Amino acid sequence: MKLYEEELKKLFKCICESTPDAVINIDANGKILFWNKGAERIFGYSPREVIGKPLTMVMPKRFHNAFKKGLKRTVLTGKSKIIGKTIEYPITKKDGNEIPTAMTFSSCKTKYGIVFTAIVRDISNQKTLENELRKQKEKFENYLNIVRNIIVALNADGEIILINKKGYEILGYKEGQLIGKDWFKTCIPKENREEVRNIFKKCIQGKIKLAEFYENPIITKDGKKRIIRWHNSLLKDEKGKIIGTISAGEDVTELKTSEQKFKNLFELAGDPIIILDKKGIIVDINKKTKELFGYTKEELLGKKFTDAGILTRKSRLIALKKFLKRMAGFEVKPYEIEVIKKNGEKIIGEINAATIRGDGVVYDMVIIRDITERKKIEDELRKRNEELEKISKLAIGRELKMVELKKRIKELENKLKECKKLKEGRR
DSSP states (O other): OHHHHHHHHHHHHHHHHHSSSEEEEEOTTOBEEEEOHHHHHHHOOOHHHHTTSBGGGGSOGGGHHHHHHHHHHHHHHSOOSSBTOEEEEEEEOTTSOEEEEEEEEEEEEETTEEEEEEEEEEOHHHHHHHHHHHHHHHHHHHHHHHSSSEEEEEETTSBEEEEOHHHHHHHTOOTTSSTTSBHHHHHSOHHHHHHHHHHHHHHHTTSSOOOSEEEEEEEOTTSOEEEEEEEEEEEEOTTOOEEEEEEEEEEOHHHHHHHHHHHHHHHHOSSOEEEEETTSBEEEEOHHHHHHHOOOHHHHTTSBGGGSSOBOHHHHHHHHHHHHHHHTTOOOOOEEEEEEOTTSOEEEEEEEEEEEEETTEEEEEEEEEEOHHHHHHHHHHHHHHHHHHHHHHHHHHHHHHHHHHHHHHHHHHHHHHHHHHHHHHHO
């Protein structure tokens, strides 16, 4: 039996000396009985320097009283708040530096009295990593909270696992209320719910490709609908399995309303309006364009404005020059062109155009006003003015001649009077 005990002691010592953790035995008074190589490496003290010394020598002073009281209470009552548990506890190394450790205490009654064992692990690297992760998490959360878009992540079941401050703000919930909730049941209108959920399921199953850009309505806590333009990505684990989605959503409700208003004005405008892209290609025309020129959308869309056959050769050159000038950022005043209708009839149009810029896209809005009748009236007025000018010149010429004639008659009358006076004087 004694031999067996000796073998156990050797085994215990072998284990203690091979572990990287500190293994320390203390007695009921807190004095150190055993100090392994792990303890020497972590604390910096050799066994000779610490055996028989109180364990408080490797503890920060602020914990000395609490440790002594706790040890005394455990010895007297057999009860302890830390026996059998792992706690984080700072220790003081020989060089005076404090490091964080994970410490586990156990107790054992022996013929020499109660002995406590402390297994101490240096967690400095772990705490450094945790601090770094915490900082990165804070940075990430700060980023999420300052972006102007909704950021929402869903797991494979469609439950919300992350949503940022902007998301809560738009949806009308308090922070934290949506975590774990079913996104589709909570935030998608009833009439769109099944459609959007089915698309999500198929994406998670890999049956269809996730749309990178997508628009759909969401419903707020108070029942209002908002239109969100999403940019979506899949979340995958280390094995490449799809485990969810993360999406950034821009609230475009007001934009969509403005677009609809513009569309209504565009279609109901009294003048033809043609929308060009930055290359001068026709991307849209309004109802009045079709009515006045006789061309359908299909006949004009995708063609260059200057090559669509709706301008005379001279007008094509003028329109191209003015278009390039607008695209370069210069202001272009209204100008006149000749437009060829589908039936071959030519009309005179006055062009007012402006560039529309937004979201990195440039369009040119060309408004063409039919001024054919106005030009006819202007030409008629010009001709009338010319005729009046001729008549006026003739009338003025006659008046001048009459004035001259009257002047000559007056002169003759005066001479006759003088002659009469002379004759009377001779008599």
